[in-house]
Amino acid sequence: xxxxxxxxLKTWFQTNxxxxxxxxxxxxxxxxxxxxxxxxxxxxxxTVLATSVMRLFRRSGVSHPTxxxxxxxxxxxxxxxxxxxxxxxxxxxxxxxxxMAALNPVMKIADQIAEPMIKHLKVSxxxxxxxxxxxxxQLGVPAPDRVMDTWPHTxxxxxxxxxxxxxxxxCKPDVLIADEPTxxxxxxVQAQILRIIKDLQKSMGMATILITHDLGVVxxxxxxxxxxxxxxxxxxGPVDKVLFSPKHxxxxxxxxxxxxxxxxxxxLAAIEGQVxxxxxxxxxxxxxxxxxxxxxxxxxxxxxxxxxxDGHDVACYLFDKSNPLSRxxxxxxxxxxxxxxxxxxxxxxxxxxxxxxxxxxxxxxxxRRTVANVKAxxxxxxxxxPGQxxxxxxxxxxxxSTLGQSILRLVxxxxxxxxxxxxxxxxxxxxxxxxxxMRRQMQIIFQDPFASLNPRFxxxxxxxxxxxxxxxxLSADERDQRISDVLQEVGLNAESRFRYPHEFSGGQRQRxxxxxxxxLRPKILVxxxxxxxxxxxxxAQVLNLLQDIQAKYQLAYIFITHNLGVVRYVADHxxxxxxxxxxxxxxxxxxxxxxxxxxxxxxxGSVPQIRKGAALPEPLIGDVPSPMNPPSGCxxxxxxPLKNKMDTTGKDASSCAGKLPELKQKxxxxxxxxxxxxxx
Numbered sequence: 001x002x003x004x005x006x007x008x009l010k011t012w013f014q015t016n017x018x019x020x021x022x023x024x025x026x027x028x029x030x031x032x033x034x035x036x037x038x039x040x041x042x043x044x045x046x047t048v049l050a051t052s053v054m055r056l057f058r059r060s061g062v063s064h065p066t067x068x069x070x071x072x073x074x075x076x077x078x079x080x081x082x083x084x085x086x087x088x089x090x091x092x093x094x095x096x097x098x099x100m101a102a103l104n105p106v107m108k109i110a111d112q113i114a115e116p117m118i119k120h121l122k123v124s125x126x127x128x129x130x131x132x133x134x135x136x137x138q139l140g141v142p143a144p145d146r147v148m149d150t151w152p153h154t155x156x157x158x159x160x161x162x163x164x165x166x167x168x169x170x171c172k173p174d175v176l177i178a179d180e181p182t183x184x185x186x187x188x189v190q191a192q193i194l195r196i197i198k199d200l201q202k203s204m205g206m207a208t209i210l211i212t213h214d215l216g217v218v219x220x221x222x223x224x225x226x227x228x229x230x231x232x233x234x235x236x237g238p239v240d241k242v243l244f245s246p247k248h249x250x251x252x253x254x255x256x257x258x259x260x261x262x263x264x265x266x267x268l269a270a271i272e273g274q275v276x277x278x279x280x281x282x283x284x285x286x287x288x289x290x291x292x293x294x295x296x297x298x299x300x301x302x303x304x305x306x307x308x309x310d311g312h313d314v315a316c317y318l319f320d321k322s323n324p325l326s327r328x329x330x331x332x333x334x335x336x337x338x339x340x341x342x343x344x345x346x347x348x349x350x351x352x353x354x355x356x357x358x359x360x361x362x363x364x365x366x367x368r369r370t371v372a373n374v375k376a377x378x379x380x381x382x383x384x385x386p387g388q389x390x391x392x393x394x395x396x397x398x399x400x401s402t403l404g405q406s407i408l409r410l411v412x413x414x415x416x417x418x419x420x421x422x423x424x425x426x427x428x429x430x431x432x433x434x435x436x437x438m439r440r441q442m443q444i445i446f447q448d449p450f451a452s453l454n455p456r457f458x459x460x461x462x463x464x465x466x467x468x469x470x471x472x473x474l475s476a477d478e479r480d481q482r483i484s485d486v487l488q489e490v491g492l493n494a495e496s497r498f499r500y501p502h503e504f505s506g507g508q509r510q511r512x513x514x515x516x517x518x519x520l521r522p523k524i525l526v527x528x529x530x531x532x533x534x535x536x537x538x539x540a541q542v543l544n545l546l547q548d549i550q551a552k553y554q555l556a557y558i559f560i561t562h563n564l565g566v567v568r569y570v571a572d573h574x575x576x577x578x579x580x581x582x583x584x585x586x587x588x589x590x591x592x593x594x595x596x597x598x599x600x601x602x603x604x605g606s607v608p609q610i611r612k613g614a615a616l617p618e619p620l621i622g623d624v625p626s627p628m629n630p631p632s633g634c635x636x637x638x639x640x641p642l643k644n645k646m647d648t649t650g651k652d653a654s655s656c657a658g659k660l661p662e663l664k665q666k667x668x669x670x671x672x673x674x675x676x677x678x679x680x
Contacts, residue, residue, distance in 0.1 A: 001031065001032075002029035002030060002031055002070075003030060003031060003032045003071070003072070003174055003175060003207045004029065004030050004053070004069075004070070004071050004092075004174075004175050004207060005028075005029045005068075005069075005070040006026065006027055006028050006029070006049075006053065006067070006068070006069055006070070007027050007067060007068040007070065008025050008026075008027055008066050008067050008068070009023055009025070009026050009027070009049070009052060009064065009066070009067030009068070009069065010023055010024055010025055010026075010064055010065045010066050010067050011023040011045075011048055011049070011052045011057070011062065011063075011064055012024075012062070012063050012064075012065060013061055013062055013278075014061035014062075014063070015061070015279060017279060018279040018281075019279065020277070020278035020279045021231050021278050021279075022045045022048040022231055022278045023045045023048050023049050023052060023231050024045075024230075024231035024232055025066070025067075025231075025232060026045070026049060026228070026231075026232065026233050027233065028226055028233070028236065030175070030207045030208075030209060030224075031207060032174070032205055032206075032207050033201065033202070033205045033206070033207065034207055034208070034223045034224065035198075035201065035207075035208040035209075035210055035221055035222045035223050035224075036207075036208070036209050036210070036222065036223070036224045036225075036226060037210045037211075037212060037217075037218040037221070037222035037224070037225045037226070037239070038050075038209065038210070038211045038212075038225075038226050038228060039211075039212060039213060039215065039218060039225060039226070039227055039228070039254070040213070040227055040228040040229055040254075041213070041229075041254075041274075041275050041535040041537055041538070042213075042275070042506065042535050043230070043274075043275040043277070043278070044228040044229050044230060044231070044275055045228055045230070045231040045232075045278070046179075046211045046228055047179055047180075047211060049228070050094065050177045050179055050209065050211055052064070052069070053069055053076070053092065053177065053209075054088060054092060054094055054177065055069075055076055055077075055079065055084045055088075058081070064077055071087070071091065071092065071174075071175070086120070089116040089119070089120060089168075089170075089171055089173070090116070090120040090121075090171045090173065091173055091174050091175065092173055092174065092175045092176075092177065093116075093167075093168035093169065093171070093173040093175070093176055093177070094168060094176075094177040094178075094179065095161075095164055095165055095168045095176070095177070095178045095179065095181045096164065096179055097179050097180035097181065097183055099152075099157070099160035099161045099163065099164040100152060100153075100160055102164050102167075103152040103160060103163065103164065104152075105151065105152055105153060108148070108149055108150065108151060109147055109148050109149070109150055109151070109152065109155075109163055110129060110132060110148035110149060111125075112152075112163070112167055113128075113132040113135065113136075113148075113163065113166045113167050113170055114128035114129060114132050114170075115167075116167060116170045116171050117131065117132070117170050117171060120171050121171060128170075129148070131170070132148065132166065132170065133145065133148060135166040135169060135170060136148065136162070136163075136166055138196070138200065139162040139165060139166055139196050140162070140192060140196065140621075141159065141162050141163075142622065142623070147159070147163075156396070156397070156623055156624075157185060157189070157396060158185055158186070158189035158192065158193070158623060159623065161181060161182075161185065161189075161193055162193070162196070164181075165181070165193070165196065165197065169200060169204070172204050172206075173206060174206065174207065175206065175207045175208075175209065176197075176201070176206050176207070176208045176209070177208075177209045177211070178197065178208065178209070178210050178211065179211045180211055180212055180213070181193060181197070181210075182194065182212075182214070182217065183212070183213075183214075185396075186395040186396055186562045187562060187563075187564065187603060187606040187607050187608075188395055188602065188603065188606050188619065188620040189395070189396075189623075190217070190606070190608075191606040191616070191617050191618075191619040191620070192619040192620070194217060194220070194221055194608075194616055195616050195618075195619050197221070198221055198616060210222060213535050213536055214536075214608060215243065215254065215255060215258055215536070215610050216258070216260070216565075216607065216608025216609050216610050216614075217608045218239065218243065219239060219243055219608065219609065219610050219611070219614055220608050220609070220614050220615060220616050221616065222239050223238065223239060224236070224237065224238055224239065225237065225238075225239055225242040225243065227242065227248065227250065227251050227254070229250050229275070229286060229287050230275055230276060230278070230280075230282070230286040230287070231278060231286075232286060232303060232315065233306070233313075233315065234248050234250055234251070234287065234314070234315045234316070235247060235248040235250075235251045235312065235313065235314050235315070235316075236312060236313045237311060237312020237313060238311065238312065240612070241310065241311055241312045242312060243255065243610060244612060245310065247309050247310070247312070247314040247316065247318070247319060248287075248314050248315070248316050249287065249291050249292065249293050249316070249318075250271075250287050250290075250291070253269060253271045253290075253537070254271070254536060254537060255610065256268075256269035257269055257270055257271060257536045257537050257539070257540040258536050258540075258565065258610060259539075259540070259543065259563075259565035259566050259568060259569040260565045260568065260607075260609065260610065261564050261565055261567075261568045261592055261604060261607055261609075262609060262611065265568060265569065267544060267547075268540035268543055268544055268569065269540065270537065270540035270541040270544055271290055271537040271540070271541075272290060272541070273289060273290040274505050274507065274508075274538070276289075282303065283299060283300060283301070284297075284298050284299040284300050284301055284302070284303065284304075285298045285299070285303055285304055285315075285316070285317070286303060292328060293318060293325065293327055293328045294328075295317075295325060295328070297317060297325065298317060298325075303315065304316055304317050304320070305320075307319040307320055307321060347385070347386060348385075348422060349383040349384060349385050350384055350385060350386045350420065350421055350523050350524060350556045351383065351384040351407070351418065351419070351420055351421075351524055351556065352383050352417075352418070352419045353380060353381060353382050353383070353407060353416070353417070353418045354381045354416060354417045354418075355379055355380075355381060355415065355416040355417065356377055356379070356380045356381070356403070356406060356407075356413055356415075356416035356417075356418065356428070357375070357377060357378055357379055357380075357413065357414040357415045357416055358376050358377040358399075358402050358403075358406045358411060358412075358413045358414055359373040359374065359375050359376065359377075359378075359414045360373065360374040360376060361373055361374075362374060362628060372628050372629070373628070374626075374627050374628045375579075375580045375627050375628075375630065376399045376402040376580055376627055377399045377402050377403050377406055377413070377580050378399075378579070378580035378581050378627075379416075379580075379581065380403060380416075380577075380580075380581070380582060381582075382575055382582070382585070384524065384556045384558060385556060386523070386554045386555075386556050387550060387551070387554040387555070387556065388556060388557075388572040388573065389550070389556070389557040389558075389559050389570050389571050389572050389573070390556075390557070390558050390559070390571070390572070390573045390574070390575060391559045391560075391561060391567045391570065391571035391573070391574045391575070391588065392404070392558065392559070392560045392561075392575050392577060393561060393562060393564065393567060393574060393575070393576055393577070393603065394562070394576055394577035394578055394603075395562065395578070395603075395624050396562070396624070397579075397624040397627065398577040398578050398579060398580070398624060399577055399579070399580040399627070400528075400560045400577055401528050401529075401560060403560075403577070404444065404526040404528055404558055404560050405444075405528075406418075406428070407427065407442070407526065407558070408439070408442055408444055408526060409427060409428065409430070409435055409439075410444070413428045415428075416428060420438055420441060420442070420523070420524075421441070421523065423438075425438070436469075436470075440466075440470045440520050440522065441522050441523040441524065442522055442523070442524045442525075442526070443516075443517035443518070443520065443522045443524070443525055443526070444517070444525070444526040444527075444528060445510070445513050445514060445517050445525060445526070445527045445528070445530045446513070446528055446529075446530070447528055447529035447530065447532055447533055448533055449501075449506065449509035449510040449512065449513045449533075450501060450502075450506070450509055452513055453501040453509060453512060453513065453516075454501075455500065455501055455502060457500075457501075458497065458498055458499065458500055459487070459496055459497045459498070459499055459500070459501070459512055460480070460483055460497035460498060462501075462512065462516055463483045463486065463487075463497070463512070463515055463516045463519050464479055464480075464483060465516075466516065466519060466520050467479045467482060467483075467519060467520070470520055471520070480497075482519060483497055483515075483519065484497065486515045486518060486519045487512075487515055489515070489518075489549070490511040490512075490514050490515045490518075490545060490549075491511055491541075491545060492508065492511055492512070492515070496508075505538075506533065506534055506535075506538060507534055507535075507538030507541060507542060510530065510531070510534065510538075510542050511542070511545070513530075514542075514545065514546070514549070518549060518553070518555075521553065522555070523555065523556060524555070524556045524557075524558065525555055525556070525557050525558070526557075526558045526560070527546070527557060527558070527559045527560065527561075528560045529560060529561055529562070530542070530546075530559075531543060531561075531563070531566060532561065532562070532563060539566075543566065543569055543570060546570070547570070557570070559571060564592070564603060564604060564607050565607065567588065567592065568588070568592055571588040572587070572588055573585070573586065573587055573588055574586065574587075574588045574591045574592070576591070576597065576599065576600050576603070578599055578624075578635060578636055579624065579625065579627055579630050579635045579636075580627055580630075581635065581672065582663060582670070582672065583597045583599050583600065583636065583671070583672045583673070584596060584597040584599070584600045584669055584670065584671055584672070585663070585669060585670040586668055586669030586670060587668060587669070590667070590668045590669055591669060592604065594667075596666060596667065596669060596671045596673070596676045597671055597672070597673050597676055598636070598640050598641055598642040598643075598673065598676075599636050599640070602620040602641065603620075605617050605618075606619065606620060620639060620641075621639055622638065622639045625638070631657070632657055632658070633655070633656055633657040633658050633659050633660055634656045634657070634659075634660060634661055634672075634673070634674065635660075637653075637656035637657050640656065642673075642675060643656045643675075646675065653674075653675070655674050656674060656675075659674075661673055661674045
């Protein structure tokens with residue numbers, strides 16, 4: 001029996017221009033102990049649907065023209081605000097995407113977890129502390145007593161998310177809604193969080209609604225899947241049917257757009273175009289403009305009805321039992337295989353980094369004496385060749401972004417050298433004039449395109465800024481032509497140069513950031529999590545674009561990411577970082593198919609897979625230690641599964657804690673491990 005049933009729900013917003021039909025007639029049910037995953041691109045209405053179930057919209061202009069939200073046979077849409085307050089947190093709870101936004105910065109952790117219990121279960125603050133502590137222990141929080149008395153800003157992202165989960169679970173709700181709970185987390189922390197949610201769901205018998213764009217996560221944790229597009233449900237059914245026998249063209253394209261570690265290295269099947277705004281007035285199927293099977297019938301009348309096909313529901317005329325459409329495209333189309341780019345014969349590296357250290361002093365006392373150092377980057381050496389990509393991977397806090405920023409001199413390195421194109425000038429201590437000449441050849445693309453683009457500048461002004469500094473000999477007309485050309489090169493029309501960043505989608509903003517970076521024809525691009533904030537469909541478009549640009553101009557990429565599926569697609573070489581040091585370094589194919597270091601093995605093992613029979617992996621225990629006070633010896637040894645195995649079997653692993661291993665050649669890779677030949 002369903003614990004929650006949503007029937008023909010519509011959530012509309014009245015704007016100055018038109019009515020935004022964010023959710024436009026969605027129905028679903030979820031049973032006790034089951035997980036329903038809701039997937040789709042940004043703008044499809046997933047979060048609005050979840051927020052509607054929680055009845056969190058209190059602003060004027062929000063309406064529900066039709067629908068029911070039946071919880072225990074009572075329609076929540078008829079509840080007053082006071083009645084809903086008794087339901088929220090007690091019977092239906094929600095985990096939000098950004099834990100810091102969900103936590104009160106002026107309340108200690110203990111008070112925040114206890115607050116729902118005090119309100120709903122009518123217990124005293126002292127009585128609430130014990131179950132709050134037990135929840136943190138269940139969630140794998142180290143030293144929970146200490147964490148209870150700390151503030152949210154002192155915790156890591158993974159720890160904050162655990163606290164947010166503890167708040168949501170404190171009253172043992174009947175329904176848990178998790179809105180992208182792991183999107184911004186590393187794969188290792190994601191594996192921990194998903195395991196925790198799954199185990200607690202089983203013990204509490206909760207129904208869980210998981211909103212995500214990670215189809216690997218869906219495969220490993222969900223029982224059923226609902227695919228949304230432009231406010232409508234377009235496919236729904238059991239995971240094994242929807243993911244491995246998708247019916248709707250949109251679902252097929254979503255799955256094909258996902259880069260994966262175990263897929264051949266091939267061109268990604270990007271979905272061209274984007275979701276139209278919710279204010280759009282539609283005729284026919286809302287996916288018609290992006291569908292290769294589209295016919296005139298799809299573009300007229302109402303949105304297709306829901307047809308049952310092989311045990312799951314599909315809103316597509318291809319499955320109309322009375323008059324089905326036939327496929328207009330070949331579904332077994334060949335993919336363009338990508339090959340690893342080898343360095344040109346006789347051509348040396350474009351960038352050589354040796355013994356790079358970036359330490360940040362920690363000062364204390366009235367005299368501000370240095371009492372310690374945060375060793376963010378600690379003795380790194382690497383090379384990058386023209387036309388090739390070096391991927392830097394590792395968990396948050398391992399020094400990846402600091403490494404990229406140090407090479408570009410956005411942060412000052414403590415010691416070491418970085419030489420560009422064989423030049424004798426060391427970038428790390430170059431003077432202002434030398435640095436300006438080098439920066440023309442080295443550009444960076446940041447994770448958040450909106451934060452990196454000046455909202456007061458038009459697109460033309462944003463791209464023109466670099467030209468005015470480095471191409472002073474060009475006239476205004478010549479610069480304008482260069483800007484128009486580079487915009488067309490990244491898939492935007494020339495007229496878009498007169499618009500402003502807020503007028504573009506996330507994927508288009510990232511294209512603008514790419515245009516700004518390549519307009520000077522640099523030799524090296526540093527991409528710092530450049531696709532992690534994008535949907536899989538937009539991510540595929542941007543990754544394909546980056547590959548095309550690299551092939552055209554023989555650009556070298558330093559690609560910083562925690563998405564190992566993306567690494568498989570873009571990288572020729574991989575450096576795995578942990579606490580400022582490289583633990584494994586070598587060719588991408590070798591490291592991704594035969595990882596030697598226990599840390600690399602765990603990273604790869606934590607990646608969710610769209611593969612039949614895939615189950616939640618055993619997560620890597622613990623969090624990354626502070627780089628201000630790293631463990632002795634091998635810095636990974638407190639979390640290392642290989643060392644733990646050796647300890648239980650009686651093998652001497654004392655060197656792990658006693659001596660830092662050197663980075664040595666083993667096979668085709670460089671490995672920093674005393675026992676890398678042993679198996680975990």
